[in-house]
Amino acid sequence: MPNEELSAGRSAVVGHAGSYSKGVARRQEILDRAIEVFRERGADGTSLRGIATAIGVSHAALLHYFDSREQLLVAVYEHAESLRDTAKTYQDRSALDVLVKAAMINVGVPGMVELYTTLVAASLAAEGTPSNVFFSDRFARIRKDLAGRLTAEQAAGRVRDDVDPDDIAALLVAASDGLQIQWLLEPSVELERTLESFAVLLAPTS
Amino acid sequence: MPNEELSAGRSAVVGHAGSYSKGVARRQEILDRAIEVFRERGADGTSLRGIATAIGVSHAALLHYFDSREQLLVAVYEHAESLRDTAKTYQDRSALDVLVKAAMINVGVPGMVELYTTLVAASLAAEGTPSNVFFSDRFARIRKDLAGRLTAEQAAGRVRDDVDPDDIAALLVAASDGLQIQWLLEPSVELERTLESFAVLLAPTS
DNA sequence: GTCTATACGAAGATAGAC
DNA sequence: GTCTATCTTCGTATAGAC
Incomplete structure (x- = not known):
């Protein structure tokens, strides 16, 4: 979220x-x-x-x-x-780091995931509503930011380069959102560890 | 969803x-x-x-x-x-196949993602409500099914074995749910292709 | 500009008639 | 088993006090 x-x-x-x-x-x-x-x-x-x-x-x-x-x-x-969130806080961090950090904080605030999910649901109802505009923009912005980080990480050899950064960015956001929900419903789904298992998947193959 | x-x-x-x-x-x-x-x-x-x-x-x-x-x-x-869904339809399919198939069908029914998301949001409100019970069970059941498929695929050498099947199962469900939402808000996020890019990540490393 | 009071229609839910 | 009537709460809109 x-x-x-x-x-x-x-x-x-x-x-x-x-x-x-x-x-x-x-x-x-x-x-x-x-x-x-x-x-x-x-x-x-x-x-x-x-x-x-x-x-x-x-x-x-x-x-x-x-x-x-x-x-x-x-x-x-x-x-x-x-x-x-402060822009500075997340500078020079990997895409996954940023995501995990934000998810952990978010999950710590009672009602936040519920509020987020409720609003996302509302945003699907009709275009032009406040929630629709907000979340359309938000998803686009976050995907772009993560894709940028991923591209840099690929160039630095820290992330495998046989995947599209835009695809992975969308995947990461989706995984983070979805896992927060699953964790809330079933705390045995370990949010942090599971999200970080993404790191294994993204590691260079060489 | x-x-x-x-x-x-x-x-x-x-x-x-x-x-x-x-x-x-x-x-x-x-x-x-x-x-x-x-x-x-x-x-x-x-x-x-x-x-x-x-x-x-x-x-x-x-x-x-x-x-x-x-x-x-x-x-x-x-x-x-x-x-x-029929149990038979999905027999002997890979975890990712099952997921992609179901997601594509789901996304084809107007209002289905919205209904799903609304109910998931409601399920977070309190334990014991109809939606809470339903989705707690549902997530657990689906994670278990996918984890089983993944384990089999690992044994068959079709999926890398340096990741935990349970973690990946949760990740897959989360990604599918989240991507359907993102796709609905921004159709340029290609649901099928993006989900299938997971296949690259899960391929054996050898 | 800031706020209270009030009214309206729609909603979920319940009680009881048929 | 299905309805009408009714209760409460909700989002929204307006009028007007300060």
Whole structure:
């Protein structure tokens, strides 16, 4: 779920469309508190009204800063991700390293995988919805980043060169997302070890 | 999403708990028609009321056969999967073959990936819910089946033996699930080719 | 600009009539 | 076994107080 190496910049897709009219500071505050709610109670009570009550405002107040519940949830996920990831943290790391690191952190936050999966499901429903735009962009960005790392690793002789970096990038993201789900349902599926077994598969064949 | 090699038998988890009091025949009829609704209109209108209207009954009538909307949806997915997969079809196939085949079929049914992802998300919410029980069992069953195939392939020298079959099984399922999602969001991510690039990674190293 | 109050329709679920 | 009626909660929209 997490592979946010390049989350630089403000929310482009989920913010208020181009204007600052809705109070950026207060908006951030709401997001911070919403994340706390998730951290404490998992993904339960994530109704608009539930979140509003937990924060201490009316549900209509939330809609003053976010156009819809879906947009709020996407912003919450995006915000949580940006708090965690710094571009610098992941510099000069291998594709697999970045992936494993992000996955382990993500899995440590209760409700995060559930939130992520719920939003991904919503993103499949229709084009142009907040979650659809967000995840389309996100997947593309992460695949590109990983493919770049893989290409460099191939050039350096650290990854076998008989596979397409773009394919492997998509495969890695898919594996990470899917394994987090399986681990949550069955903790005996060891997330870290299993993901790292990818390293064996990617090692040069020579 | 699909990897239903061993869907033999009646719905164990999602059925009416042990009794036949709710009319098995009518129940099957409802499921058949519900699947048609999905096939025609995707995952839209999947509210209890929407499905009921499409079928031509009241929503309360559906709840006579299924305890909740979630249980109905799980039963729909399970039923759709069982219609598609026959144990015989996949005999003597490689793990990757089975996976690719099932994924391609699954992706061909509108709304199926969305339904699957939605239910998986719901399954993460709490233990003991219909979707949680269903998917916990399902993942375990599929991992076991794939691991068995992989072990046989290793013995036959068709798959490298320096990796753990259980790990690879989990990895394969995760990759298949995740790729179907990515493909739906961005069709340029070629599902079949990408999944099959796994074959290169799994080939014996000798 | 920020927020509360309120209303509306749709949803899942239950109770009870037929 | 199936319906209608009803309850509660939800997302959303609007009006208007401060």
